[in-house]
Amino acid sequence: MSYIKKPKIYGDKFTKNKLGMTFTDYEGAMSTLCAGCGHDSITGAIIQTVFDLDIPPHRMIKMSGIGCSSKTPAYFANQSHGFNSVHGRMPAVATGANAANRELFCIGVSGDGDTLSIGMGQFSHAVRRNVNMLYVIENNGVYGLTKGQFSASADVGSTAKKGAANKHVPIDPCQIAITLGATFVARSFSGDKDQLIPLLKAGLMHKGFAVVDVISPCVTFNDHEGSTKSYMSTRESKREAVYTDYIPPFKEIEISYEEGSTIEVDLHDGGKVILRKSDDSYSPQSRGDSIKNIRSATERGELLTGLLYIDESQHDFTDTENLIDAPLNSVDHQILCPGKKSLKNLLDSYR
Amino acid sequence: MQPTDTKNPDYYHKVVDCQWGCPAHTDVPGYIRHIAQGEYTQAYLLNRESNVFPGILGRVCDRPCEPACRRVRVDEEPVAICRLKRVAGDLKGDYKAYLPSAPSQKNGKKIAIIGAGCASLTVANDLLPLGYEMDVFESLPEMGGLIRSNIPKFRLPPEVIDEEFDAIVEQGISLHLNHRIESMTNLLAEYYDAVLVGTGAPKGRELDLPGRYDTEQIHIGIAWLESVAFGHIDEVGEKVLIIGGGNTAMDCCRTALRVGGRDVKVIYRGERHAMKSSDWELEPALEENVDLVLCHSPEEYIVEDGKLVGMRFSVMEYSVDDDGKKQSKKVDEVIIPCDTVILAIGQENSFPWIERDLGIDFDQWEVPVVDPVTYESTRQGIFFAGDAAFGPKNIIEAVEQGHQAAISIHKHCNNESLTDRLPHGMNLVTAKMGIHEWSYSNDFGYDQRHEVPTVPMEKRFKNIHIEVELGYESGQFKKEVERCLNCDIQTDFVASLCIECDACIDICPVNCLTITENDEESAIRKKIKTPAENYDQDIFVSKDLPQTGRVMVKDEDICIHCGLCAERCPTAAWDMKKFTLKVPYASNEAFDATKKNKQAV
Numbered sequence A: 001m002s003y004i005k006k007p008k009i010y011g012d013k014f015t016k017n018k019l020g021m022t023f024t025d026y027e028g029a030m031s032t033l034c035a036g037c038g039h040d041s042i043t044g045a046i047i048q049t050v051f052d053l054d055i056p057p058h059r060m061i062k063m064s065g066i067g068c069s070s071k072t073p074a075y076f077a078n079q080s081h082g083f084n085s086v087h088g089r090m091p092a093v094a095t096g097a098n099a100a101n102r103e104l105f106c107i108g109v110s111g112d113g114d115t116l117s118i119g120m121g122q123f124s125h126a127v128r129r130n131v132n133m134l135y136v137i138e139n140n141g142v143y144g145l146t147k148g149q150f151s152a153s154a155d156v157g158s159t160a161k162k163g164a165a166n167k168h169v170p171i172d173p174c175q176i177a178i179t180l181g182a183t184f185v186a187r188s189f190s191g192d193k194d195q196l197i198p199l200l201k202a203g204l205m206h207k208g209f210a211v212v213d214v215i216s217p218c219v220t221f222n223d224h225e226g227s228t229k230s231y232m233s234t235r236e237s238k239r240e241a242v243y244t245d246y247i248p249p250f251k252e253i254e255i256s257y258e259e260g261s262t263i264e265v266d267l268h269d270g271g272k273v274i275l276r277k278s279d280d281s282y283s284p285q286s287r288g289d290s291i292k293n294i295r296s297a298t299e300r301g302e303l304l305t306g307l308l309y310i311d312e313s314q315h316d317f318t319d320t321e322n323l324i325d326a327p328l329n330s331v332d333h334q335i336l337c338p339g340k341k342s343l344k345n346l347l348d349s350y351r
Numbered sequence B: 001m002q003p004t005d006t007k008n009p010d011y012y013h014k015v016v017d018c019q020w021g022c023p024a025h026t027d028v029p030g031y032i033r034h035i036a037q038g039e040y041t042q043a044y045l046l047n048r049e050s051n052v053f054p055g056i057l058g059r060v061c062d063r064p065c066e067p068a069c070r071r072v073r074v075d076e077e078p079v080a081i082c083r084l085k086r087v088a089g090d091l092k093g094d095y096k097a098y099l100p101s102a103p104s105q106k107n108g109k110k111i112a113i114i115g116a117g118c119a120s121l122t123v124a125n126d127l128l129p130l131g132y133e134m135d136v137f138e139s140l141p142e143m144g145g146l147i148r149s150n151i152p153k154f155r156l157p158p159e160v161i162d163e164e165f166d167a168i169v170e171q172g173i174s175l176h177l178n179h180r181i182e183s184m185t186n187l188l189a190e191y192y193d194a195v196l197v198g199t200g201a202p203k204g205r206e207l208d209l210p211g212r213y214d215t216e217q218i219h220i221g222i223a224w225l226e227s228v229a230f231g232h233i234d235e236v237g238e239k240v241l242i243i244g245g246g247n248t249a250m251d252c253c254r255t256a257l258r259v260g261g262r263d264v265k266v267i268y269r270g271e272r273h274a275m276k277s278s279d280w281e282l283e284p285a286l287e288e289n290v291d292l293v294l295c296h297s298p299e300e301y302i303v304e305d306g307k308l309v310g311m312r313f314s315v316m317e318y319s320v321d322d323d324g325k326k327q328s329k330k331v332d333e334v335i336i337p338c339d340t341v342i343l344a345i346g347q348e349n350s351f352p353w354i355e356r357d358l359g360i361d362f363d364q365w366e367v368p369v370v371d372p373v374t375y376e377s378t379r380q381g382i383f384f385a386g387d388a389a390f391g392p393k394n395i396i397e398a399v400e401q402g403h404q405a406a407i408s409i410h411k412h413c414n415n416e417s418l419t420d421r422l423p424h425g426m427n428l429v430t431a432k433m434g435i436h437e438w439s440y441s442n443d444f445g446y447d448q449r450h451e452v453p454t455v456p457m458e459k460r461f462k463n464i465h466i467e468v469e470l471g472y473e474s475g476q477f478k479k480e481v482e483r484c485l486n487c488d489i490q491t492d493f494v495a496s497l498c499i500e501c502d503a504c505i506d507i508c509p510v511n512c513l514t515i516t517e518n519d520e521e522s523a524i525r526k527k528i529k530t531p532a533e534n535y536d537q538d539i540f541v542s543k544d545l546p547q548t549g550r551v552m553v554k555d556e557d558i559c560i561h562c563g564l565c566a567e568r569c570p571t572a573a574w575d576m577k578k579f580t581l582k583v584p585y586a587s588n589e590a591f592d593a594t595k596k597n598k599q600a601v
């Protein structure tokens, strides 16, 4: 951690977004993570994402559980709402928040421990309910906060700092999510913001559950030789399967792509996702293809990255449950809480 | 782009904007930190090493460092560099014991120095420790040159001049006051190993319009100021017109107010932006109720029976035509009544006492032909420095020229090549003191420039000796020093250590870092989050990074030297390092020569 707080600097040189806010305005408290932690870099990418998307801070909620990763919502968008839940229970709280106010942009930040160990059940249900949120897993293969025990995402044979090898099969959140019916599944790396930021943008603007598994090296407990989640080994094994770009509503596509090499997916907000495959046989719009590809890459020792699966045609949780459009805080108290008589009528109707 | 060569002292020197802007390369952040620590004597000595007259310069320096100061890129006003120098001058303890002393055993070489201004005395200062014998000839009864004769006492008290000039003379030079050199030929007839001409640019420009010689009430600014300084004049008319728009005009008008002027106007022929005076000279004049009359071009002195009664002006209008050419048009004519006119429209060199058959060449404007590096004239062994060399500039330029001339004189006396001079050197030492501790205060905070208190208006004009500026009080300068961004604490990068975790990029409060594919400079400059649009400032480009072969890039322009990149870097690829510029003086050249001789033996 740093001793001095990052100063806020203003001036004409610093670009402003449509709301007149600077990048700095979307920052948060001083990070207390270890210097060089991948999580801080993801924080930087999230700040860039919400700055570029002109998200009004008061319309954003930041949700997390427990872990170094789960601490990070404190380090961005300090003008937004947030909830730091019990370990592994963030999906339930996020689901509740979604139900109460569907107008909010919801960003969940979790770790591989928080999501795949203690929170595995919660995560699965948020996926299958297609809760409208961006769910970022800051995946470092260890429980960083509790000093580096293997997590459920550690690869077989990957060694801990003192040399012991992990023996258990890893859980791949992307494969699990695709299997459980997720509608937006991506993987990236904290050390590659050029890839990560468009994915975060597309994920946040996607209507439904968007999971982005971001390999995020733990410099303190898992950045040594023998670890498969170090900066070095991630750079070596990483292969971009699908290059992704997010084009906001009303904006022209600036880069010209070769005919037939790209797929355009229209998002609900009017924006577009442009997918460019690096491998022709692979369609990120087919669950089967997707899983097959991830598996065969894993067998080759490769880490497949990019937008691995997208399906924009599904209803999100609030639509499926036919919840009202208006945020509950704007609904009249009388309607929300119609009183004893109404309760009695309701109960009577079941008799 | 090629990786940046940070071993070239110029690279980091340029980052210290004030030091780069200072003709004498004063270690500004270094002395400001001394002041912050309460080490006033050290602050003074560090200044003196490069600028020789910190007490004087802390009051009247032209301060090219301040417009250059990095602070203005993130805040409104620069650090009060000049006035902090005065703090060092005012609060220093006994510093003389720390000055290099002149050896009692002389080296057998004798130098004639003509003029006792700041350029000359800098030469003397630099040559004293090397054992030279020096004769200094000065036509006036006191040392100081224009600093004494022209800069008014209410800006610079004489005691400050005495102290700093005496500190040099006391070490043993033969000073001949009231001794004007009338003939170079005669001087050369006596035996000197070298001669330094430090006689300044003593001739004020004339404005020869009708009526000029019909009255005694028209004065040349610099001569008039000299007369006031030496007490030959102690009064002036009530209605005074100062013609000119530079700093001399400002000193003339404020002086006039102190010797009886009631209605004092500065009349300038052009528009405000074309005036040469510095803001900090014009503002106090306006505060003291001097009228500034712009766009008035003088035409005639109106004299009745030998008495000046007014001056006629054309009123001008300026515009820029379609081709971008400046146009002027006379739109009116006015007479401004007055009883005194003071001309402050410039000065020139004048060497009536140097015979033209000595091999010392002069150009068509009667300016001597002087080498801009060695300061040697076209005759070997005769050197020029200060205003005498290249026309009127300012004190700090004169001092720097003095340093360079001293090196040349020393080399000349030792039969060394004058052009074979030591280059600038540097020293780089980590500023890290602990995990989160640096040897400088790195926390940035917005804080407005602290104004120096002044004597209240009603007490200013009683006499010319009342110094207007009082100097900082301790509460003020202790805050002002914290505004300095410590630009000499450099961000030093070692590419081989970087793991490309982006921590530095994310923490940087001004977003001046990036890691990217190497490319052409213009492309790289655009890739930084705060695009590096100021091409006057360099960008740093590292060697290829080990993991991806990309490069680390830093825009030096807006870095605030907060050290957060180094604090966040897990591998210490970034470190904050104190940069010390090594500027060679005559004594360094001498030391270097001794070393070489020893090696040869």
Ligand SMILES: Cc1cc2nc3c(=O)[nH]c(=O)nc-3n(C[C@H](O)[C@H](O)[C@H](O)COP(=O)(O)OP(=O)(O)OC[C@H]3O[C@@H](n4cnc5c(N)ncnc54)[C@H](O)[C@@H]3O)c2cc1C
Binding pocket: B060, B061, B062, B114, B115, B116, B117, B118, B119, B120, B137, B138, B139, B140, B143, B144, B145, B146, B147, B150, B151, B179, B180, B181, B182, B198, B199, B200, B201, B202, B222, B225, B247, B248, B251, B353, B385, B386, B387, B388, B392, B393, B394, B395, B396, B398
């Ligand atoms: C009104 C005015 C205000 C100024 N204010 C500032 C200011 O605020 N800040 C700043 O930085 N600069 C200022 N300057 C400029 C600055 O004073 C000069 O640039 C500087 O003094 C030049 O130093 P010098 O040593 O080259 O020459 P000078 O200071 O001119 O010294 C030359 C000396 O040589 C003597 N001399 C000349 N001829 C002979 C001879 N034949 N024999 C013997 N002695 C001789 C002269 O009497 C004089 O003492 C000002 C100038 C003027 C005119």
Ligand SMILES: Cc1ncc(C[n+]2csc(CCOP(=O)(O)OP(=O)(O)O)c2C)c(N)n1
Binding pocket: A066, A067, A068, A069, A070, A087, A110, A111, A112, A113, A114, A115, A118, A138, A140, A142, A143, A144, A145, A146, A151
């Ligand atoms: C209910 C509960 N069980 C266990 C813990 C201890 N604990 C704190 S953080 C953590 C693991 C966090 O791992 P991960 O989510 O990967 O976060 P990281 O620190 O690696 O970013 C555990 C087990 C806890 N805080 N609460």
Ligand code: SF4
Binding pocket: A032, A033, A034, A036, A037, A038, A039, A068, A069, A140, A144, A145, A217, A218, A219, A220, A221
């Ligand atoms: S322990 Fe690991 S995960 Fe936690 S802050 Fe440190 S580097 Fe990051």
Ligand code: SF4
Binding pocket: B016, B017, B018, B019, B028, B029, B068, B069, B070, B071, B079, B081, B483, B484, B485, B486, B487, B488
């Ligand atoms: S901030 Fe300090 S070191 Fe930097 S240019 Fe200004 S005075 Fe010099």
Ligand code: SF4
Binding pocket: B491, B504, B507, B508, B509, B510, B511, B512, B513, B554, B558, B559, B560, B561, B562, B563, B564, B565, B566
């Ligand atoms: S010292 Fe480092 S972090 Fe601070 S402004 Fe400069 S480059 Fe950025």
Ligand SMILES: [Mg+2]
Binding pocket: A067, A111, A112, A113, A138, A139, A140, A141, A142, A143, A144, A151
């Ligand atoms: Mg973890």
